[in-house]
Amino acid sequence: MQFKIIQPDDWHLHVRNGKALKSVISMTAKQMGRAIIMPNLNPPITNAKDACAYREEILTALPNDSTFKPLMVLYLTNNTTPKDIQEAIDNDVIAAKLYPAGATTNSDSGVTNIKNIYHTLETMQTLNMPLLIHGEVTDPKIDIFDREAVFIDQILTQIVHDFPELKIVFEHITTQNAVDFVRESSNKIAATITPQHLLNNRNDMLVGGIKPHFYCLPILKRAKHQTALITAATSANPKFFLGTDSAPHAKHDKESACGCAGVFSAPHAIELYAQAFDQAQAMDKLEAFASKFGADFYDLPRNTTTLTLEKHPWTVPDEYKFGNSVIVPFMAGKTLNWTSNTTLSPPS
Numbered sequence: 215m216q217f218k219i220i221q222p223d224d225w226h227l228h229v230r231n232g233k234a235l236k237s238v239i240s241m242t243a244k245q246m247g248r249a250i251i252m253p254n255l256n257p258p259i260t261n262a263k264d265a266c267a268y269r270e271e272i273l274t275a276l277p278n279d280s281t282f283k284p285l286m287v288l289y290l291t292n293n294t295t296p297k298d299i300q301e302a303i304d305n306d307v308i309a310a311k312l313y314p315a316g317a318t319t320n321s322d323s324g325v326t327n328i329k330n331i332y333h334t335l336e337t338m339q340t341l342n343m344p345l346l347i348h349g350e351v352t353d354p355k356i357d358i359f360d361r362e363a364v365f366i367d368q369i370l371t372q373i374v375h376d377f378p379e380l381k382i383v384f385e386h387i388t389t390q391n392a393v394d395f396v397r398e399s400s401n402k403i404a405a406t407i408t409p410q411h412l413l414n415n416r417n418d419m420l421v422g423g424i425k426p427h428f429y430c431l432p433i434l435k436r437a438k439h440q441t442a443l444i445t446a447a448t449s450a451n452p453k454f455f456l457g458t459d460s461a462p463h464a465k466h467d468k469e470s471a472c473g474c475a476g477v478f479s480a481p482h483a484i485e486l487y488a489q490a491f492d493q494a495q496a497m498d499k500l501e502a503f504a505s506k507f508g509a510d511f512y513d514l515p516r517n518t519t520t521l522t523l524e525k526h527p528w529t530v531p532d533e534y535k536f537g538n539s540v541i542v543p544f545m546a547g548k549t550l551n552w553t554s555n556t557t558l559s560p561p562s
């Protein structure tokens with residue numbers, strides 16, 4: 215059985231830099247037309263100059279014949295100015311990312327109080343630059359499983375109220391609360407959903423032994439939230455679209471007493487989404503979620519190439535090379551039912 219869709223894009227991706235970047239970028243480029251490249255390097259991408267240099271590094275790391283387009287994002291800090299935003303826009307940086315300080319990998323330079331960047335958000339609203347949000351509070355007193363829901367109540371509701379025309383992507387949502395919030399908000403508000411949050415819940419990570427390759431932030435939640443995410447993703451609502459949050463960390467950094475957060479799904483991202491949509495008997499909804507709604511939200515043209523999915527079970531490799539180390543992909547050793555091939559034929 216075959217399924218032909220417009221070539222997808224990944225609206226939330228981490229590719230790192232240096233040797234790690236060289237190991238992973240072609241995996242995304244072989245199936246995605248474009249990807250939003252998250253700016254949480256160390257040090258982070260906080261100005262237009264760094265974003266341009268990072269874009270060049272990515273383009274250089276791509277195979278020669280690749281047409282993949284990296285879409286660059288600014289990392290907001292307490293010191294980001296309206297001028298930084300203007301310069302970023304002038305250099306084709308398409309969005310800015312809010313990491314609450316301390317929320318996740320390389321977020322130490324993030325924003326400590328949202329009010330610190332209100333002038334900057336004002337400028338983004340005026341210039342129509344989307345704000346991408348890692349939606350978790352960092353208060354140590356708040357339970358890790360509640361951090362997204364509390365963020366909605368304490369911070370996101372306020373931002374949306376104070377900047378009603380600001381485009382916002384609530385990244386990698388993980389709860390029924392987030393689904394409801396996005397669904398009930400204006401059409402300025404959208405969300406990305408990862409494959410791991412569609413395919414798994416916290417039992418998969420914690421029952422029968424702790425499985426570090428399921429650990430990412432925001433953390434997997436209970437089954438009812440997984441169900442809400444599946445319903446949202448397969449609902450043909452243009453507010454919900456594909457963003458893998460593929461976040462590569464070396465095997466030894468994951469399989470550790472203090473393991474890094476991040477699931478590495480880039481090599482078979484679309485196959486993972488196909489698995490989830492197929493399980494929900496919603497393959498006919500996959501193309502819009504993966505290849506239309508994201509581009510539409512960002513006011514970008516849809517891709518003109520296609521990708522063919524074929525029902526052909528295969529086993530995910532145990533490891534890939536990753537710089538001088540190795541990396542364990544999501545679902546390593548497991549069977550996935552779909553394989554993909556990109557072609558340069560126009561969609562029919």
Ligand code: NCD
Nearest residue numbers: 228318319430431461475476
């Ligand atoms: C991401 C990373 O490793 O860069 N990790 C993750 O668990 N998702 C950061 C992020 O998006 O939170």
Ligand code: ZN
Nearest residue numbers: 228252459461
């Ligand atoms: Zn991420």
